[in-house]
Amino acid sequence: MTIIRFLVPRMGAMLLLLLLLSFLVYTLLAASPGSPLQTLIGARPPSPELVAALQAKYHLDEPFLTQYGYWLTDALRLDLGQSISIQTDRDVLGLIGDRVAITLQLALYGLVLVVGFGVPLGMAAGIRRGRTTDRAVSFLATFAISAPPFVLSIALLYVFGVALGWFPVYGVGEGFSERITHLTMPAVALAGFLSAVVIRQTRAATLTVMQQDFVTFARIRGLSPARILMRYALRNSSLPVVTSVGLLLIAALGAGVFVEQVFSLPGIGTLLLQSVINKDIPVVQGLAVCLGAMVVLVNLAVDLLGLALDPRTRTISKAGTR
Numbered sequence: 420m421t422i423i424r425f426l427v428p429r430m431g432a433m434l435l436l437l438l439l440l441s442f443l444v445y446t447l448l449a450a451s452p453g454s455p456l457q458t459l460i461g462a463r464p465p466s467p468e469l470v471a472a473l474q475a476k477y478h479l480d481e482p483f484l485t486q487y488g489y490w491l492t493d494a495l496r497l498d499l500g501q502s503i504s505i506q507t508d509r510d511v512l513g514l515i516g517d518r519v520a521i522t523l524q525l526a527l528y529g530l531v532l533v534v535g536f537g538v539p540l541g542m543a544a545g546i547r548r549g550r551t552t553d554r555a556v557s558f559l560a561t562f563a564i565s566a567p568p569f570v571l572s573i574a575l576l577y578v579f580g581v582a583l584g585w586f587p588v589y590g591v592g593e594g595f596s597e598r599i600t601h602l603t604m605p606a607v608a609l610a611g612f613l614s615a616v617v618i619r620q621t622r623a624a625t626l627t628v629m630q631q632d633f634v635t636f637a638r639i640r641g642l643s644p645a646r647i648l649m650r651y652a653l654r655n656s657s658l659p660v661v662t663s664v665g666l667l668l669i670a671a672l673g674a675g676v677f678v679e680q681v682f683s684l685p686g687i688g689t690l691l692l693q694s695v696i697n698k699d700i701p702v703v704q705g706l707a708v709c710l711g712a713m714v715v716l717v718n719l720a721v722d723l724l725g726l727a728l729d730p731r732t733r734t735i736s737k738a739g740t741r
Contacts, residue, residue: 429722433715437708441494444707445487448700455479455503455700477503490704499708500701504694511705514690519709521591522686525678526671528602529609533667537614541621548626556618564615569677572608576681579604589683605682609675613667666721669714 455477474480478489493500499511544556580588592601676688683689687706694702 426719429719433719436715437711440711441491441704441708442487444704445490445700446483448698448703449483449486451698455698490701494708499705502694502699502702504697504699504702511701514702515687515705515709518685518687518690521684522675522679522688524598525602525605525609525675525684525686526668528599528606529613529671529675530668532606532610533614533617536610537617538621541618542625544618545622545625546629553622556622560615560618563611563618566611568608568612569681571611572605572678572681575604575608591684602684605675605678605684608681609671609678613671616667668717
């Protein structure tokens with residue numbers, strides 16, 4: 420019952436958020452310069468018959484709220500419409516499905532690098548506060564956080580792709596090994612900025628935990644530093660780190676737009692830019708809803724993981740539902 424009480428209000432809030440997001444994006448696209456009719460006509464002569472047919476097919480002659488109502492009714496049936504520019508009459512869900520795997524693979528690869536390097540470095544800096552290790556890790560985090568992903572992407576592309584030739588400079592390859600090779604530089608570029616946030620968050624959480632009384636008592640009892648680190652420091656500092664990692668996964672999906680452009684990856688970011696330039700409203704609207712759904716699901720997963728990691732949050736949650 421506790422999980423149900425926890426999930427029901429959040430699911431309702433998420434559905435409301437997606438509804439507001441879809442309406443806002445639809446409004447901004449309708450208010451932006453240009454017309455979908457121009458994209459649909461293309462190079463063909465704009466005869467009155469063609470214009471009337473296109474307006475009737477895509478409801479372009481209807482009021483704004485009516486057009487949104489048509490879209491929302493179809494979206495509730497998981498029909499996000501058809502593309503009008505990228506692949507004419509192609510189902511939007513099919514287009515997104517073709518691209519979403521690349522974006523998720525890149526985001527997860529970058530997240531693995533962030534956690535694999537950021538958490539150990541942050542804990543090492545927190546444990547050795549004020550020492551050479553702490554200063555070196557803090558300098559590295561400052562350097563990484565000052566390098567935007569697209570700048571780091573260009574630098575990696577030139578040094579390791581063009582000058583040294585260690586990694587391919589574009590595309591995704593075929594098969595697992597080629598996919599890893601092609602996504603390594605984009606993932607490193609994506610992880611550079613994000614790892615700095617994890618390092619700082621982990622360092623701050625470790626500093627707080629190492630100053631607690633239970634750590635002092637563990638040292639007095641003669642527990643080994645490794646046991647103190649794994650049983651006390653890591654577990655008790657995991658909640659803020661998990662929260663920040665969840666938020667960074669969302670940030671990785673956004674930053675991936677620029678990284679995909681630099682490395683010519685056929686992901687959601689490239690599709691989004693193409694559809695915005697061409698004012699392909701069905702594709703932009705579908706991408707906005709899908710990305711919004713990913714964001715709210717990641718937030719929900721982080722909340723559930725926080726309940727599992729820290730019993731105190733379960734107590735707070737129960738108290739809040741009374």
